[in-house]
Amino acid sequence: MAFSPDRQPALLRRSESQRQMAKPPTIHAVAARAGVSTATVSKVVNRINVGMSETTRQRVEEAIRDLGYRPSRVGRSLRTLRRSTIGMAIVDASPSFLADPFTTNLVAGLTNHLSARGFGLLLHGIKPHELRDSVLVRESEVDALCVTLSGSRRDRLSYIKLLTELGQPFVTFQDQPVASAKDACFVRQDDRAGAVGLARYILEKRRAKRAVMFISELSWPAIEQRVSGFRDVFDDKRVSLDLVRCDETSSASIVAAAEAYLARTAPPDVFIGQNDQVALTVMQVLKRHNIRVPGDVGVCGFNAFPFSGFADPPLTTARSPAYELGQLGAAVILDRLEAGHFRKREHVLAVDLVAGASV
Template sequence: MSEAGGAELTVARIAALAGVSPPTVSRVINGQSGVAVATRQRVEAVLREVGYRRRDSAVSFPILELIFHALESLWALEIIRGVEEVARERGQAVVLTEMQGRMTPGKAWTEQVLARRPTGVIAVFSELTAKQQAQLATRSIPLVVLDPTGEPLHETPSVGATNWSGGLTATRHLLGLGHRRVAMLCGPLAWPCCRARLDGYRAAMDAAGVPVDPGLVRDSTLYVEGGLRDGAALLAMPDPPTAVFTSNDLQAFGVYEAARRAGVRIPEDLSVVGFDDLPFSRWAGPPMTTVRQPLVQMGATAARMVLDLAEGGTLAQHRIELATDLVIRDSTAPPSRS
């Protein structure tokens, strides 16, 4: 390991400033265990103060690290578009990591990202452990979370959308058309965005004085298969819904297929509202009414935030939520039966 001014001298100087031994500083720098939390924090504070950087782990060009729990839909591609637009403008390359459905990256990713020394890390639908966040902070690598899977923490900058408002607006639209048997397909309720969409649905139903039938609210998965399975179950009920609000467009597309198989017409027999406004939604048959989530802008916002932090700037807001909008197309209409 080489360091400006000599590695040994630099480590020794940091150790003296922090009041610890050089081996302790080395363990903190290399992300090793065996260091008390208070001691680690003291060393990390000194590292940040002196602007410590390891030359052997520096990359030859600036990169943004973009980590996803899964890359299985156009949802992820829309976010990537937004990140790359900003990255190009500011001279950054983008490195993608997919965790194949895991919410927290493993030790191998941590070692690799610390070796790459990116300008910053954007975690999408992912959560880094406290230790991983501390390791990034030690190397002055800022972190921004997009649509966190846990409660947004003020100390971790994050970007999201107005999910509650989106759920409220979508349900109000269906109620305004005259629907009263309105079903809701949820996503994982451990995720704040899915819980907020369900809460928006419940708030709209409550405000309209329409009781929520528990049988019409289904925990589903955010994929076509989930919409197909749970949509088929809803349509097989003795008193099926006349409208379905889904947590994303993929679920809605699954409901479309369930309706086709059951001989149910959209929107004549069943109104459907999605969420996201992915590019394919306008080409569905019929074109899908959906809540537009500004995915490209969310990716761009996260990229600007992390780059501003990397350049030593401060954020006016640590939590940013971008507005959602209802896009009315041809999959919703007044019910043919009350």
């Protein structure tokens, strides 16, 4: 059916109206609705409350909700030269790196703090020696970086040198400060002090001459610090410490390492897990061999995440503030973006002893 000429203007007006309705609301529409300037709307969107009354803020937020306004991250990045995104690189050989409870808690604390302040997290698991070729390094898509590094001290220093050369600020979790990393901050828990506290508690509870510690095949700075703490106390008291390596992400690997150790030597006085997962798995192996805990041997772990409370007997361990580390790292990197420099080079959180009944 042909359109009559007198109907075409009405159809055109309706089409134009529909196109306008389809357009997303703008910051100007929000400002008009709330009766404020676009600068005030921008402040509310970016959570800047300085010089603004609570009534005004609520009025703007109500206009944003009513209109369904969503600020453009691209537009904001063009104005502020920021992308409102932090990159997180976890250098770990395991494809299931996020299954590790410490990593899970760390990332949760980091992303929750960032998202509450309008920032996103771009998370990448990266295999050792592949950091240079990763997207986070090759493409500048983030405002700053956070990293958790594994490998030997030499490998980690090479990673830190690479990150320094990028010219971006970065936070390193769980490693020692490096003087040459000028625009970096090191956030960690005091793993060595936690191990010292555990070692002293063990020797208060039982007479020990031999101990064995199950640690991961991949080197981690935190585990190096824990081994160092145990050795400092044990060496002083002439307690030998053997190290047994295993894949700490695999129960089968931990069981195989424990079985092999028991097959070649008598049980030590103390079994130490680099974390609670290792310690709990070793306890199951000991139970199958009718080796009593703590009657025949003592067992301790590290981290004290909630699942360790299911141990029987209750596990002696040390509580890691992993979630708080993530929060702190996020706060530090956001403060760096605002201030233009890190106020401190290093932040260290305490690790608390959890006195169970397993030693």
